[in-house]
Amino acid sequence: MKIAFSNNTGDDTMRFVSLFLNNRLTVVPEILVKDGDVNPVPFSELSEIEPHPLNPSFHYDQNLQQILYGKMLLLDEIPSDLHIIQDHYENGYVRYNPGLLKKKYGWQCSRCQNEKEHLFASFSCFRCKSEKCVYCRNCIMMGRVSMCTPLLSWTGPEVRYRNKNEMAWRGELSAGQQVASDRFAQEIGNSGELLIWAVCGAGKTEVLFKGIEKALNMGLRICLATPRTDVVLELAPRLKKAFPKTLIASYYGGSDEKESPVQLVISTTHQLYRFKQAFNLLIVDEVDAFPYSYDKTLQQAVKNAVHSKHFLLYLSATPSGSMKKAAKKGQLPCVKIPKRFHGFPLPVPTFVWSGEWRKRLERGKLPSSFVKWLKSQATSGRRAMIFVPSVSIMEIVAKLIQKHVEVKVDFVHAEDPLRKEKVDSFRNGHISLLVTTTILERGVTVPNLDVAVFGADAAIFSESAFVQISGRAGRSKEDHNGQVLFFHYGKSLSMVRAVNHIKEMNKEAVR
Amino acid sequence: MSYCYYCHQAYSETWSWALFLGLANFPLLCQTCAGKLQLIKGDICRMCGRLFSLFPEQYRQGDFCNDCIRWEQDEEWKGILQQNRSLYVYNDFLKEVIAKLKYRGDAEVMKAFHSVARSSFKSIYKNAVLVPIPLSDERHYERGFNQAELLALGLGRPVELLLKRTVHEEKQSKKTRRERMERKGNPFEVMNPSNIVKENIVLIDDVYTTGSTLRSAAKVLLDTGAKTVSSLTLGR
Numbered sequence: 001m002k003i004a005f006s007n008n009t010g011d012d013t014m015r016f017v018s019l020f021l022n023n024r025l026t027v028v029p030e031i032l033v034k035d036g037d038v039n040p041v042p043f044s045e046l047s048e049i050e051p052h053p054l055n056p057s058f059h060y061d062q063n064l065q066q067i068l069y070g071k072m073l074l075l076d077e078i079p080s081d082l083h084i085i086q087d088h089y090e091n092g093y094v095r096y097n098p099g100l101l102k103k104k105y106g107w108q109c110s111r112c113q114n115e116k117e118h119l120f121a122s123f124s125c126f127r128c129k130s131e132k133c134v135y136c137r138n139c140i141m142m143g144r145v146s147m148c149t150p151l152l153s154w155t156g157p158e159v160r161y162r163n164k165n166e167m168a169w170r171g172e173l174s175a176g177q178q179v180a181s182d183r184f185a186q187e188i189g190n191s192g193e194l195l196i197w198a199v200c201g202a203g204k205t206e207v208l209f210k211g212i213e214k215a216l217n218m219g220l221r222i223c224l225a226t227p228r229t230d231v232v233l234e235l236a237p238r239l240k241k242a243f244p245k246t247l248i249a250s251y252y253g254g255s256d257e258k259e260s261p262v263q264l265v266i267s268t269t270h271q272l273y274r275f276k277q278a279f280n281l282l283i284v285d286e287v288d289a290f291p292y293s294y295d296k297t298l299q300q301a302v303k304n305a306v307h308s309k310h311f312l313l314y315l316s317a318t319p320s321g322s323m324k325k326a327a328k329k330g331q332l333p334c335v336k337i338p339k340r341f342h343g344f345p346l347p348v349p350t351f352v353w354s355g356e357w358r359k360r361l362e363r364g365k366l367p368s369s370f371v372k373w374l375k376s377q378a379t380s381g382r383r384a385m386i387f388v389p390s391v392s393i394m395e396i397v398a399k400l401i402q403k404h405v406e407v408k409v410d411f412v413h414a415e416d417p418l419r420k421e422k423v424d425s426f427r428n429g430h431i432s433l434l435v436t437t438t439i440l441e442r443g444v445t446v447p448n449l450d451v452a453v454f455g456a457d458a459a460i461f462s463e464s465a466f467v468q469i470s471g472r473a474g475r476s477k478e479d480h481n482g483q484v485l486f487f488h489y490g491k492s493l494s495m496v497r498a499v500n501h502i503k504e505m506n507k508e509a510v511r
Numbered sequence: 512m513s514y515c516y517y518c519h520q521a522y523s524e525t526w527s528w529a530l531f532l533g534l535a536n537f538p539l540l541c542q543t544c545a546g547k548l549q550l551i552k553g554d555i556c557r558m559c560g561r562l563f564s565l566f567p568e569q570y571r572q573g574d575f576c577n578d579c580i581r582w583e584q585d586e587e588w589k590g591i592l593q594q595n596r597s598l599y600v601y602n603d604f605l606k607e608v609i610a611k612l613k614y615r616g617d618a619e620v621m622k623a624f625h626s627v628a629r630s631s632f633k634s635i636y637k638n639a640v641l642v643p644i645p646l647s648d649e650r651h652y653e654r655g656f657n658q659a660e661l662l663a664l665g666l667g668r669p670v671e672l673l674l675k676r677t678v679h680e681e682k683q684s685k686k687t688r689r690e691r692m693e694r695k696g697n698p699f700e701v702m703n704p705s706n707i708v709k710e711n712i713v714l715i716d717d718v719y720t721t722g723s724t725l726r727s728a729a730k731v732l733l734d735t736g737a738k739t740v741s742s743l744t745l746g747r
């Protein structure tokens with residue numbers, strides 16, 4: 001929205017008035033009111049006002065429709081002129097929703113559903129002139145939702161997408177992939193849900209293509225949501241290549257995708273907050289992973305983002321206990337792909353005793369069994385990822401490793417500003433040993449790779465984290481036998497469960 | 512329970528007790544976040560307050576850094592700013608923090624620094640008038656608040672909004688350093704000149720980068736009768 005600044009008068013505001021227009025109580029932004037005799041207030045202080053009925057003879061702006069359809073956006077996120085927006089509202093095509101709702105026990109954010117008191121704050125607001133303009137800190141990365149900012153939604157006709165979305169992908173599916181792909185495609189157009197339980201390296205992205213193509217050509221709106229930014233970055237170019245004629249956008253924290261009309265969205269689960277009843281098909285990748293399984297408001301966002309008639313597809317290599325149970329009981333339809341794309345079994349982790357590694361680190365030393373492995377690794381010409389329990393351990397371990405080997409060593413963690421560069425230079429072989437925290441465990445594929453976990457007994461490593469970590473190794477056909485080593489000071493339950501899990505999947509694959 | 516003002520993580524009791532008792536001079540952040548900040552302490556440029564240990568010896572002459580020597584050799588800018596002091600090194604983490612505050616509009620982040628700024632700077636500004644660097648109306652509307660004002664308000668001294676920015680920020684940041692040093696049109700204006708005669712003024716801003724913003728503001732204040740002008744910022 002553009003606001004024309006009346007040079008240095010200082011009375012540009014974000015306040016609203018309610019007044020009677022053609023016998024209807026109507027919300028009007030203060031700056032559009034010509035009459036000087038009004039009492040403007042922050043949006044949340046207006047009493048609830050009935051939406052205007054749809055005026056079928058109104059010529060609506062298609063551009064605005066495509067930007068706003070299926071979303072909840074702040075005025076600042078909409079490029080249209082405020083007059084145009086207001087016209088659409090008065091004709092029943094756009095709705096102003098309060099950004100924050102006052103509840104009995106405090107505030108609730110209408111975008112992210114946050115209700116936690118410590119995630120609200122207030123400031124003296126230049127826009128609404130309130131001394132205490134309350135705002136939500138939980139979803140601030142998408143722009144501030146505050147007491148004075150309405151969230152806009154589209155209430156006019158739905159967007160129609162074109163139906164020429166031929167898929168350009170011509171690859172072949174494994175037998176396991178084929179079964180899952182057919183099943184998924186069959187469900188397109190229905191309501192319901194399905195779990196695809198695929199081992200790491202099964203090639204689940206290709207499994208989605210046929211179903212996505214069918215959905216696109218039926219004019220459905222699709223979202224692929226994943227908990228991790230890395231995965232968005234990896235998937236976006238692959239999907240764009242597979243569907244060159246389709247309008248595709250990707251959203252992640254820090255992406256500056258312009259609001260545009262797209263049919264296929266690739267998004268981090270956090271960015272789902274933007275959408276409102278938007279998707280007919282929602283694919284939730286790594287459904288077991290933090291933060292989707294963790295954050296209740298995120299599950300709310302998923303619910304919020306889907307159209308009333310929708311299909312939910314879950315993807316996971318390591319479904320949670322409750323999901324597995326639901327699948328077993330037949331409450332949740334499930335297809336398994338127990339075999340990797342290349343047909344070889346998953347590498348089974350080997351446990352290596354490394355003594356009291358914490359004590360040794362304190363003395364500036366690495367466990368001897370670990371050093372022995374490092375030396376042979378460095379001369380093997382292969383790459384290795386070394387997973388560690390925390391960022392501080394990561395820095396110490398990386399420094400100590402450098403004393404023992406000649407090859408290039410580096411480390412990377414979630415908030416590393418050079419993360420992308422480092423992962424790239426590991427991928428293309430400039431870095432041989434990459435020390436990392438658990439955050440890179442998913443979605444990264446590197447050939448000729450071995451994997452080690454340093455301090456595997458640390459509580460932070462869960463069964464599913466271990467399965468994912470192990471799944472990094474042996475992904476290509478030429479190198480299906482990657483090594484997986486867990487260096488530990490006493491086996492943990494998660495370690496044992498992860499090994500059983502992997503063996504179980506391998507057994508199923510032979511059947 | 513205390514929550515980190517930056518990442519919302521709840522932080523441990525011992526850490527928050529230390530804060531509560533005033534035993535340590537910490538920002539209100541969890542240990543992980545606080546650990547990524549670097550307090551400016553030790554050998555600094557007497558003029559701009561930057562840490563000498565962060566750059567090579569040849570960029571320094573005695574107690575001053577080369578940038579400050581260049582400012583002080585310039586006839587127009589000589590002696591305009593008495594000194595600047597900053598709390599933290601403007602490293603990647605502080606950049607992220609300030610970006611969240613300014614570009615995402617999370618005003619609350621500034622509260623993390625109020626107590627630490629107060630205790631570190633009290634002796635510097637005890638008899639001075641605090642004046643935050645203003646934003647243009649356009650920028651102020653966009654953001655909803657002025658981060659410099661938020662910092663100033665937490666220092667526990669009267670804050671005077673004496674300055675007005677008449678030129679939009681963007682037009683300034685596109686200029687080269689040379690252009691900025693030679694600038695004729697000052698973007699600032701003093702609103703109540705009578706209020707500042709013979710006063711010692713301390714300007715407040717989020718970061719000191721080139722020093723030209725603070726010097727421009729100092730210049731209009733001195734021209735309208737201020738006695739001295741120095742500055743305090745969060746990052747340097």
Ligand SMILES: [Zn+2]
Nearest residue numbers: 109112136139
């Ligand atoms: Zn929110």
Ligand SMILES: [Zn+2]
Nearest residue numbers: 125128133148
């Ligand atoms: Zn406000």
Ligand SMILES: [Zn+2]
Nearest residue numbers: 515518541544
């Ligand atoms: Zn924190």
Ligand SMILES: [Zn+2]
Nearest residue numbers: 556559576579
């Ligand atoms: Zn200096």
